[in-house]
Amino acid sequence: xxxxxxxxxxxxxxxxAYPPLILASTAAALEMEVGIFFTFYGLDIVNKKKYxxxxxxxxxxxxxxxxxxxxxxxxxxxTAMATKMMKGMIKxxxxxxxxxxxxxxxxxxxxxxxxxxxxxxxxxSAEDLIDEAEKSCGAAMFLDYAAEADITLFI
Amino acid sequence: xxxxxxxxxxxxxxxxAYPPLILASTAAALEMEVGIFFTFYGLDIVNKKKYxxxxxxxxxxxxxxxxxxxxxxxxxxxTAMATKMMKGMIKxxxxxxxxxxxxxxxxxxxxxxxxxxxxxxxxxSAEDLIDEAEKSCGAAMFLDYAAEADITLFI
Amino acid sequence: xxxxxxxxxxxxxxxxAYPPLILASTAAALEMEVGIFFTFYGLDIVNKKKYxxxxxxxxxxxxxxxxxxxxxxxxxxxTAMATKMMKGMIKxxxxxxxxxxxxxxxxxxxxxxxxxxxxxxxxxSAEDLIDEAEKSCGAAMFLDYAAEADITLFI
Numbered sequence: 051x052x053x054x055x056x057x058x059x060x061x062x063x064x065x066x067a068y069p070p071l072i073l074a075s076t077a078a079a080l081e082m083e084v085g086i087f088f089t090f091y092g093l094d095i096v097n098k099k100k101y102x103x104x105x106x107x108x109x110x111x112x113x114x115x116x117x118x119x120x121x122x123x124x125x126x127x128x129t130a131m132a133t134k135m136m137k138g139m140i141k142x143x144x145x146x147x148x149x150x151x152x153x154x155x156x157x158x159x160x161x162x163x164x165x166x167x168x169x170x171x172x173x174x175s176a177e178d179l180i181d182e183a184e185k186s187c188g189a190a191m192f193l194d195y196a197a198e199a200d201i202t203l204f205i
Numbered sequence: 206x207x208x209x210x211x212x213x214x215x216x217x218x219x220x221x222a223y224p225p226l227i228l229a230s231t232a233a234a235l236e237m238e239v240g241i242f243f244t245f246y247g248l249d250i251v252n253k254k255k256y257x258x259x260x261x262x263x264x265x266x267x268x269x270x271x272x273x274x275x276x277x278x279x280x281x282x283x284t285a286m287a288t289k290m291m292k293g294m295i296k297x298x299x300x301x302x303x304x305x306x307x308x309x310x311x312x313x314x315x316x317x318x319x320x321x322x323x324x325x326x327x328x329x330s331a332e333d334l335i336d337e338a339e340k341s342c343g344a345a346m347f348l349d350y351a352a353e354a355d356i357t358l359f360i
Numbered sequence: 361x362x363x364x365x366x367x368x369x370x371x372x373x374x375x376x377a378y379p380p381l382i383l384a385s386t387a388a389a390l391e392m393e394v395g396i397f398f399t400f401y402g403l404d405i406v407n408k409k410k411y412x413x414x415x416x417x418x419x420x421x422x423x424x425x426x427x428x429x430x431x432x433x434x435x436x437x438x439t440a441m442a443t444k445m446m447k448g449m450i451k452x453x454x455x456x457x458x459x460x461x462x463x464x465x466x467x468x469x470x471x472x473x474x475x476x477x478x479x480x481x482x483x484x485s486a487e488d489l490i491d492e493a494e495k496s497c498g499a500a501m502f503l504d505y506a507a508e509a510d511i512t513l514f515i
Contacts, residue, residue, distance in 0.1 A: 053507045055503070056356075058224075058358070060221075060224060060360075065400065065401075066370075068400075069368075069370060069399070069400065069514070072477070072499055073368075073499060073503065076498075076499040076500050076503060077503050079500070080500055080503060080504070082503070082507070089224070090220065090223075090224065091220075140481060142481075143477070143480045143481050145477070145481065167227070167298070167300070170298045171295060171297075171298050171300065188231075189227055189228060189231040190231050190234070190235055193210070193228065193231060193232050193235060193237070193356070194235070196355075196356045197208045197237070197355050197356060198355075199356070200506075200507050200508075201366075201503070201506050201507060201509070201512045202356045202357055202358060202512055203358070203368070203512060203513070203514040204224070204358040204359060204360050204514060205370075205514050211511075213379075213383075213513070215376075215379060215515075244379070245375065245378075245379065246375075322382070322453070322455070325453045326450060326452075326453050326455065343386075344382055344383060344386040345386050345389070345390055348365070348383065348386060348387050348390060348392070348511070349390070351510075351511050352363045352392070352510050352511060353510075354511070357511045357512055357513060358513070359379070359513040359514060359515050
Protein backbone atom coordinates (compact mmCIF):
# COMPACT_ATOMS: atom_id res chain seq x y z
CA UNK A 51 0.00 0.00 0.00
CA UNK A 52 1.17 3.51 -0.75
CA UNK A 53 2.06 5.80 2.13
CA UNK A 54 -1.10 7.65 3.13
CA UNK A 55 -1.55 11.14 4.65
CA UNK A 56 -4.85 12.22 6.22
CA UNK A 57 -5.31 15.94 6.96
CA UNK A 58 -8.09 17.76 8.78
CA UNK A 59 -8.24 21.38 7.57
CA UNK A 60 -10.13 23.44 10.16
CA UNK A 61 -8.94 27.03 9.53
CA UNK A 62 -10.24 29.42 6.89
CA UNK A 63 -7.76 32.30 6.96
CA UNK A 64 -5.51 32.80 3.93
CA UNK A 65 -2.31 31.98 5.82
CA UNK A 66 -3.68 28.78 7.35
CA ALA A 67 -5.25 27.65 4.04
CA TYR A 68 -1.79 27.18 2.55
CA PRO A 69 -0.30 24.50 4.84
CA PRO A 70 -2.84 21.72 4.07
CA LEU A 71 -2.63 22.42 0.31
CA ILE A 72 1.18 22.70 0.22
CA LEU A 73 1.60 19.50 2.25
CA ALA A 74 -1.06 17.63 0.25
CA SER A 75 0.28 18.55 -3.19
CA THR A 76 3.87 17.84 -2.14
CA ALA A 77 2.92 14.43 -0.73
CA ALA A 78 0.85 13.56 -3.80
CA ALA A 79 3.78 14.53 -6.03
CA LEU A 80 5.83 12.00 -4.00
CA GLU A 81 3.16 9.42 -4.89
CA MET A 82 1.61 9.35 -1.45
CA GLU A 83 -2.15 8.87 -1.19
CA VAL A 84 -3.70 12.02 0.34
CA GLY A 85 -7.12 12.94 1.70
CA ILE A 86 -8.20 16.24 3.27
CA PHE A 87 -11.31 16.68 5.43
CA PHE A 88 -12.51 20.32 5.33
CA THR A 89 -14.33 21.14 8.54
CA PHE A 90 -15.34 24.20 10.60
CA TYR A 91 -13.83 27.38 9.09
CA GLY A 92 -11.71 25.15 6.84
CA LEU A 93 -14.82 24.54 4.76
CA ASP A 94 -14.22 28.01 3.25
CA ILE A 95 -11.25 26.56 1.35
CA VAL A 96 -13.65 24.49 -0.78
CA ASN A 97 -16.44 27.09 -0.86
CA LYS A 98 -16.79 28.43 -4.41
CA LYS A 99 -17.87 31.88 -3.18
CA LYS A 100 -14.98 32.27 -0.76
CA TYR A 101 -11.87 30.30 -1.66
CA UNK A 102 -10.38 32.91 -4.01
CA UNK A 103 -10.74 35.65 -1.39
CA UNK A 104 -9.60 34.25 1.95
CA UNK A 105 -8.25 36.93 4.32
CA UNK A 106 -5.37 37.36 6.76
CA UNK A 107 -6.01 39.04 10.08
CA UNK A 108 -3.55 41.83 10.99
CA UNK A 109 -4.41 41.79 14.69
CA UNK A 110 -3.86 39.36 17.52
CA UNK A 111 -1.03 37.90 15.50
CA UNK A 112 2.21 39.22 17.01
CA UNK A 113 4.20 36.73 14.93
CA UNK A 114 3.28 38.12 11.52
CA UNK A 115 6.18 38.99 9.23
CA UNK A 116 5.52 42.73 9.62
CA UNK A 117 4.59 43.37 13.26
CA UNK A 118 1.81 45.85 13.78
CA UNK A 119 0.67 47.38 17.10
CA UNK A 120 -2.88 46.32 17.92
CA UNK A 121 -4.39 49.82 17.72
CA UNK A 122 -3.16 50.24 14.16
CA UNK A 123 -4.33 46.78 13.19
CA UNK A 124 -7.84 47.83 14.17
CA UNK A 125 -8.11 50.68 11.69
CA UNK A 126 -10.60 49.97 8.91
CA UNK A 127 -8.86 48.50 5.90
CA UNK A 128 -6.06 46.79 7.79
CA THR A 129 -7.37 43.27 7.17
CA ALA A 130 -7.34 44.11 3.48
CA MET A 131 -3.80 45.50 3.72
CA ALA A 132 -2.44 42.50 5.63
CA THR A 133 -4.05 40.23 3.07
CA LYS A 134 -2.59 42.23 0.20
CA MET A 135 0.89 42.16 1.78
CA MET A 136 0.77 38.41 2.15
CA LYS A 137 -0.49 37.99 -1.41
CA GLY A 138 2.38 40.22 -2.53
CA MET A 139 4.99 38.14 -0.71
CA ILE A 140 3.50 34.96 -2.12
CA LYS A 141 3.45 36.32 -5.66
CA UNK A 142 7.08 37.41 -5.41
CA UNK A 143 8.16 33.81 -4.87
CA UNK A 144 5.73 32.39 -7.43
CA UNK A 145 3.75 30.44 -4.85
CA UNK A 146 0.40 29.45 -6.44
CA UNK A 147 -2.88 31.01 -5.28
CA UNK A 148 -5.42 28.94 -3.34
CA UNK A 149 -7.53 28.14 -6.44
CA UNK A 150 -4.34 27.15 -8.32
CA UNK A 151 -3.31 24.88 -5.43
CA UNK A 152 -6.78 23.30 -5.32
CA UNK A 153 -6.57 22.55 -9.04
CA UNK A 154 -3.10 21.01 -8.65
CA UNK A 155 -4.21 18.91 -5.69
CA UNK A 156 -7.18 17.65 -7.69
CA UNK A 157 -5.01 16.77 -10.70
CA UNK A 158 -2.61 14.87 -8.43
CA UNK A 159 -5.49 12.79 -7.06
CA UNK A 160 -5.82 14.40 -3.60
CA UNK A 161 -9.28 13.65 -2.19
CA UNK A 162 -10.99 16.75 -0.76
CA UNK A 163 -13.98 15.95 1.43
CA UNK A 164 -16.31 18.66 2.83
CA UNK A 165 -17.57 17.91 6.35
CA UNK A 166 -21.31 17.19 6.33
CA UNK A 167 -21.92 18.48 9.88
CA UNK A 168 -20.26 21.80 9.04
CA UNK A 169 -22.42 22.14 5.91
CA UNK A 170 -25.48 21.64 8.14
CA UNK A 171 -24.36 24.01 10.92
CA UNK A 172 -23.37 26.78 8.51
CA UNK A 173 -26.34 26.16 6.24
CA UNK A 174 -24.26 25.70 3.09
CA SER A 175 -25.48 23.57 0.20
CA ALA A 176 -23.47 21.26 -2.06
CA GLU A 177 -23.87 23.69 -4.97
CA ASP A 178 -21.81 26.27 -3.07
CA LEU A 179 -18.79 23.97 -3.16
CA ILE A 180 -16.03 23.87 -5.77
CA ASP A 181 -16.19 21.25 -8.50
CA GLU A 182 -12.94 19.65 -7.32
CA ALA A 183 -14.51 18.64 -3.98
CA GLU A 184 -15.72 15.07 -3.38
CA LYS A 185 -19.16 14.29 -2.04
CA SER A 186 -19.42 15.49 1.59
CA CYS A 187 -18.90 12.95 4.34
CA GLY A 188 -18.96 12.61 8.10
CA ALA A 189 -16.21 12.36 10.71
CA ALA A 190 -16.73 8.58 10.98
CA MET A 191 -15.86 8.00 7.34
CA PHE A 192 -12.79 10.21 7.61
CA LEU A 193 -11.57 8.53 10.80
CA ASP A 194 -11.78 5.16 9.05
CA TYR A 195 -9.58 6.62 6.32
CA ALA A 196 -7.18 8.18 8.84
CA ALA A 197 -6.83 4.95 10.84
CA GLU A 198 -4.90 3.49 7.89
CA ALA A 199 -2.77 6.61 7.33
CA ASP A 200 0.94 6.98 8.08
CA ILE A 201 0.74 10.72 8.65
CA THR A 202 -2.25 12.36 10.36
CA LEU A 203 -2.44 16.12 10.88
CA PHE A 204 -5.01 18.54 12.30
CA ILE A 205 -4.44 21.97 10.77
CA UNK B 206 -5.34 -4.29 19.51
CA UNK B 207 -8.12 -1.79 18.78
CA UNK B 208 -7.33 1.22 16.62
CA UNK B 209 -6.16 4.00 18.91
CA UNK B 210 -6.47 7.80 18.56
CA UNK B 211 -4.42 10.18 20.72
CA UNK B 212 -5.45 13.85 20.75
CA UNK B 213 -3.77 16.87 22.32
CA UNK B 214 -6.39 19.58 22.98
CA UNK B 215 -4.60 22.92 23.40
CA UNK B 216 -7.31 25.51 22.62
CA UNK B 217 -9.97 26.79 24.98
CA UNK B 218 -12.31 28.77 22.73
CA UNK B 219 -15.82 27.42 22.16
CA UNK B 220 -15.28 26.74 18.46
CA UNK B 221 -11.98 24.89 18.97
CA ALA B 222 -13.36 22.88 21.93
CA TYR B 223 -15.70 21.03 19.59
CA PRO B 224 -13.24 19.30 17.22
CA PRO B 225 -11.47 17.12 19.86
CA LEU B 226 -14.80 16.11 21.42
CA ILE B 227 -16.57 15.44 18.10
CA LEU B 228 -13.63 13.38 16.81
CA ALA B 229 -13.20 11.53 20.12
CA SER B 230 -16.85 10.58 20.53
CA THR B 231 -17.16 9.55 16.87
CA ALA B 232 -14.04 7.38 17.09
CA ALA B 233 -15.17 5.81 20.37
CA ALA B 234 -18.55 5.03 18.83
CA LEU B 235 -16.59 3.20 16.08
CA GLU B 236 -14.97 1.18 18.90
CA MET B 237 -11.62 2.93 18.65
CA GLU B 238 -9.67 3.50 21.85
CA VAL B 239 -9.35 7.26 22.47
CA GLY B 240 -7.35 9.45 24.84
CA ILE B 241 -7.27 13.26 25.03
CA PHE B 242 -4.55 15.27 26.75
CA PHE B 243 -5.89 18.69 27.81
CA THR B 244 -3.05 21.18 27.91
CA PHE B 245 -2.50 24.97 27.79
CA TYR B 246 -5.81 26.77 27.12
CA GLY B 247 -7.36 23.38 26.34
CA LEU B 248 -7.41 22.71 30.06
CA ASP B 249 -10.49 24.97 30.23
CA ILE B 250 -12.48 22.21 28.50
CA VAL B 251 -12.16 20.05 31.64
CA ASN B 252 -12.34 22.95 34.12
CA LYS B 253 -15.61 22.71 36.08
CA LYS B 254 -15.86 26.50 36.41
CA LYS B 255 -15.34 27.19 32.72
CA TYR B 256 -16.36 24.35 30.43
CA UNK B 257 -20.05 25.31 30.20
CA UNK B 258 -19.18 28.90 29.25
CA UNK B 259 -16.38 28.82 26.70
CA UNK B 260 -16.37 31.83 24.36
CA UNK B 261 -15.89 32.57 20.67
CA UNK B 262 -13.86 35.60 19.66
CA UNK B 263 -15.49 37.85 17.02
CA UNK B 264 -12.23 39.58 16.06
CA UNK B 265 -9.08 38.46 14.26
CA UNK B 266 -11.13 35.68 12.73
CA UNK B 267 -11.90 36.71 9.14
CA UNK B 268 -13.14 33.19 8.40
CA UNK B 269 -16.06 33.22 10.79
CA UNK B 270 -19.45 32.33 9.30
CA UNK B 271 -20.69 35.92 9.65
CA UNK B 272 -17.79 38.23 8.78
CA UNK B 273 -17.46 41.29 10.99
CA UNK B 274 -15.15 44.29 10.43
CA UNK B 275 -12.56 44.51 13.19
CA UNK B 276 -13.78 47.86 14.60
CA UNK B 277 -17.25 46.44 15.16
CA UNK B 278 -15.85 43.26 16.67
CA UNK B 279 -14.14 45.42 19.28
CA UNK B 280 -17.32 46.93 20.69
CA UNK B 281 -18.12 45.71 24.20
CA UNK B 282 -20.49 42.78 24.08
CA UNK B 283 -19.33 41.43 20.73
CA THR B 284 -17.57 38.39 22.22
CA ALA B 285 -20.87 37.57 23.92
CA MET B 286 -22.79 38.08 20.68
CA ALA B 287 -20.42 35.94 18.59
CA THR B 288 -20.65 33.24 21.24
CA LYS B 289 -24.44 33.45 21.27
CA MET B 290 -24.60 33.25 17.47
CA MET B 291 -22.45 30.14 17.42
CA LYS B 292 -24.50 28.57 20.21
CA GLY B 293 -27.62 29.36 18.17
CA MET B 294 -26.27 27.71 15.03
CA ILE B 295 -25.22 24.68 17.04
CA LYS B 296 -28.59 24.39 18.73
CA UNK B 297 -30.42 24.61 15.40
CA UNK B 298 -28.72 21.43 14.25
CA UNK B 299 -29.02 19.67 17.60
CA UNK B 300 -25.27 19.51 18.15
CA UNK B 301 -24.67 18.75 21.85
CA UNK B 302 -23.19 21.37 24.19
CA UNK B 303 -19.63 20.96 25.54
CA UNK B 304 -20.82 19.45 28.88
CA UNK B 305 -23.08 17.05 26.94
CA UNK B 306 -20.18 16.02 24.71
CA UNK B 307 -17.91 15.49 27.73
CA UNK B 308 -20.53 13.23 29.30
CA UNK B 309 -20.91 11.23 26.06
CA UNK B 310 -17.14 10.89 25.68
CA UNK B 311 -16.88 9.64 29.26
CA UNK B 312 -19.68 7.11 28.76
CA UNK B 313 -17.98 5.84 25.59
CA UNK B 314 -14.75 5.26 27.51
CA UNK B 315 -12.70 8.19 26.17
CA UNK B 316 -9.83 8.93 28.59
CA UNK B 317 -9.54 12.65 29.36
CA UNK B 318 -6.22 13.58 30.99
CA UNK B 319 -5.48 17.08 32.36
CA UNK B 320 -1.87 18.18 31.83
CA UNK B 321 -0.01 18.43 35.14
CA UNK B 322 2.37 21.19 34.00
CA UNK B 323 -0.56 23.37 32.90
CA UNK B 324 -2.27 22.85 36.27
CA UNK B 325 0.95 24.05 37.93
CA UNK B 326 1.52 27.05 35.61
CA UNK B 327 -2.10 28.23 35.85
CA UNK B 328 -2.33 27.42 39.55
CA UNK B 329 -5.42 25.21 39.19
CA SER B 330 -6.14 22.41 41.65
CA ALA B 331 -7.60 18.98 40.95
CA GLU B 332 -10.88 19.97 42.65
CA ASP B 333 -11.48 22.55 39.91
CA LEU B 334 -11.66 19.80 37.28
CA ILE B 335 -14.77 17.98 36.10
CA ASP B 336 -15.58 14.56 37.55
CA GLU B 337 -15.21 12.89 34.14
CA ALA B 338 -11.50 13.78 33.97
CA GLU B 339 -8.83 11.19 34.79
CA LYS B 340 -6.01 11.86 37.21
CA SER B 341 -3.66 14.49 35.72
CA CYS B 342 -0.51 13.30 33.99
CA GLY B 343 2.60 14.61 32.29
CA ALA B 344 3.63 14.84 28.64
CA ALA B 345 5.86 11.77 29.00
CA MET B 346 2.96 9.53 29.95
CA PHE B 347 0.87 10.87 27.11
CA LEU B 348 3.65 10.44 24.53
CA ASP B 349 3.99 6.80 25.59
CA TYR B 350 0.27 6.40 24.90
CA ALA B 351 0.50 8.27 21.58
CA ALA B 352 3.47 6.21 20.38
CA GLU B 353 1.08 3.24 20.07
CA ALA B 354 -1.71 5.24 18.42
CA ASP B 355 -2.82 4.99 14.79
CA ILE B 356 -4.10 8.58 14.66
CA THR B 357 -2.33 11.43 16.48
CA LEU B 358 -3.67 14.99 16.37
CA PHE B 359 -2.69 18.31 17.93
CA ILE B 360 -5.74 20.56 18.10
CA UNK C 361 14.03 1.41 15.10
CA UNK C 362 13.40 3.94 17.85
CA UNK C 363 9.96 5.48 18.15
CA UNK C 364 9.92 8.61 16.01
CA UNK C 365 7.95 11.86 16.41
CA UNK C 366 7.65 14.38 13.56
CA UNK C 367 6.32 17.86 14.41
CA UNK C 368 5.41 20.77 12.15
CA UNK C 369 5.69 24.03 14.13
CA UNK C 370 3.68 26.72 12.32
CA UNK C 371 2.91 29.30 15.04
CA UNK C 372 5.22 32.05 16.26
CA UNK C 373 3.47 33.37 19.37
CA UNK C 374 5.11 32.77 22.76
CA UNK C 375 2.33 30.49 24.00
CA UNK C 376 2.29 28.33 20.88
CA ALA C 377 6.11 28.12 20.74
CA TYR C 378 6.14 26.06 23.93
CA PRO C 379 4.13 22.98 22.88
CA PRO C 380 6.51 21.77 20.11
CA LEU C 381 9.57 22.31 22.33
CA ILE C 382 8.03 20.73 25.45
CA LEU C 383 6.81 17.70 23.48
CA ALA C 384 10.10 17.37 21.57
CA SER C 385 12.37 17.57 24.61
CA THR C 386 10.15 15.21 26.61
CA ALA C 387 10.09 12.67 23.78
CA ALA C 388 13.84 12.94 23.24
CA ALA C 389 14.41 12.39 26.97
CA LEU C 390 12.36 9.18 26.56
CA GLU C 391 14.86 8.20 23.83
CA MET C 392 12.47 8.85 20.96
CA GLU C 393 13.88 10.23 17.73
CA VAL C 394 12.42 13.71 17.12
CA GLY C 395 12.38 16.15 14.22
CA ILE C 396 10.67 19.56 14.02
CA PHE C 397 9.93 21.41 10.78
CA PHE C 398 9.65 25.17 11.43
CA THR C 399 7.37 26.74 8.85
CA PHE C 400 5.23 29.89 8.37
CA TYR C 401 5.21 31.96 11.59
CA GLY C 402 6.85 29.01 13.37
CA LEU C 403 10.10 29.99 11.67
CA ASP C 404 10.38 32.76 14.29
CA ILE C 405 11.18 30.08 16.88
CA VAL C 406 14.52 29.44 15.16
CA ASN C 407 15.12 33.08 14.13
CA LYS C 408 18.09 34.45 16.08
CA LYS C 409 16.64 37.98 16.11
CA LYS C 410 13.23 36.91 17.38
CA TYR C 411 13.22 33.70 19.38
CA UNK C 412 14.09 35.30 22.73
CA UNK C 413 11.28 37.85 22.38
CA UNK C 414 8.19 36.03 21.12
CA UNK C 415 4.93 37.70 22.17
CA UNK C 416 1.51 36.66 23.47
CA UNK C 417 -1.56 38.43 22.12
CA UNK C 418 -4.01 39.66 24.79
CA UNK C 419 -6.92 40.04 22.35
CA UNK C 420 -9.09 37.58 20.45
CA UNK C 421 -8.11 34.98 23.00
CA UNK C 422 -11.09 34.56 25.34
CA UNK C 423 -9.49 31.44 26.82
CA UNK C 424 -6.43 33.13 28.26
CA UNK C 425 -5.77 32.49 31.96
CA UNK C 426 -6.70 36.06 32.88
CA UNK C 427 -9.68 37.08 30.73
CA UNK C 428 -9.59 40.60 29.37
CA UNK C 429 -12.41 42.44 27.56
CA UNK C 430 -11.45 43.20 23.96
CA UNK C 431 -11.48 47.00 24.37
CA UNK C 432 -8.93 46.82 27.18
CA UNK C 433 -6.79 44.37 25.24
CA UNK C 434 -6.49 46.96 22.50
CA UNK C 435 -4.85 49.61 24.65
CA UNK C 436 -1.21 50.22 23.73
CA UNK C 437 1.08 48.12 25.89
CA UNK C 438 -1.32 45.27 26.44
CA THR C 439 0.58 42.82 24.21
CA ALA C 440 3.63 43.58 26.33
CA MET C 441 1.65 43.10 29.54
CA ALA C 442 0.11 39.80 28.43
CA THR C 443 3.56 38.60 27.42
CA LYS C 444 5.03 39.68 30.76
CA MET C 445 2.24 37.95 32.68
CA MET C 446 2.82 34.70 30.83
CA LYS C 447 6.57 34.96 31.35
CA GLY C 448 5.88 35.55 35.05
CA MET C 449 3.70 32.46 35.33
CA ILE C 450 6.28 30.40 33.50
CA LYS C 451 9.11 31.64 35.70
CA UNK C 452 7.16 30.86 38.87
CA UNK C 453 7.10 27.18 37.94
CA UNK C 454 10.67 27.12 36.64
CA UNK C 455 9.66 26.34 33.07
CA UNK C 456 12.64 27.10 30.80
CA UNK C 457 12.60 30.03 28.37
CA UNK C 458 12.39 29.42 24.61
CA UNK C 459 16.19 29.77 24.10
CA UNK C 460 16.78 27.39 27.03
CA UNK C 461 14.34 24.86 25.53
CA UNK C 462 16.02 25.14 22.11
CA UNK C 463 19.39 24.43 23.72
CA UNK C 464 17.99 21.41 25.58
CA UNK C 465 16.33 20.07 22.45
CA UNK C 466 19.60 20.41 20.55
CA UNK C 467 21.58 18.66 23.28
CA UNK C 468 19.04 15.80 23.28
CA UNK C 469 19.48 15.34 19.54
CA UNK C 470 16.20 16.88 18.33
CA UNK C 471 16.54 17.86 14.66
CA UNK C 472 15.25 21.39 13.98
CA UNK C 473 14.71 22.10 10.27
CA UNK C 474 13.80 25.58 8.95
CA UNK C 475 11.38 25.49 5.99
CA UNK C 476 13.08 26.65 2.81
CA UNK C 477 9.89 28.03 1.20
CA UNK C 478 9.18 30.17 4.28
CA UNK C 479 12.75 31.53 4.21
CA UNK C 480 12.14 32.53 0.58
CA UNK C 481 8.68 34.05 1.14
CA UNK C 482 9.75 36.03 4.20
CA UNK C 483 13.11 36.93 2.69
CA UNK C 484 15.15 35.55 5.60
CA SER C 485 18.70 34.31 5.13
CA ALA C 486 20.42 31.35 6.77
CA GLU C 487 22.59 33.72 8.86
CA ASP C 488 19.46 34.95 10.65
CA LEU C 489 18.83 31.49 12.06
CA ILE C 490 20.04 30.11 15.38
CA ASP C 491 23.15 27.91 15.45
CA GLU C 492 21.16 24.94 16.74
CA ALA C 493 19.07 24.78 13.53
CA GLU C 494 19.87 22.23 10.83
CA LYS C 495 20.29 23.17 7.18
CA SER C 496 16.91 24.31 5.78
CA CYS C 497 14.85 21.78 3.83
CA GLY C 498 11.63 21.48 1.87
CA ALA C 499 8.28 19.91 2.67
CA ALA C 500 9.13 16.84 0.55
CA MET C 501 12.12 15.95 2.70
CA PHE C 502 10.13 16.43 5.88
CA LEU C 503 7.20 14.32 4.62
CA ASP C 504 9.63 11.48 3.88
CA TYR C 505 10.81 11.73 7.48
CA ALA C 506 7.23 11.92 8.82
CA ALA C 507 6.08 8.90 6.79
CA GLU C 508 8.24 6.74 9.07
CA ALA C 509 7.14 8.45 12.29
CA ASP C 510 4.89 6.97 14.98
CA ILE C 511 3.58 10.35 16.12
CA THR C 512 2.90 13.21 13.68
CA LEU C 513 1.65 16.59 14.87
CA PHE C 514 0.86 19.94 13.24
CA ILE C 515 1.16 22.68 15.83
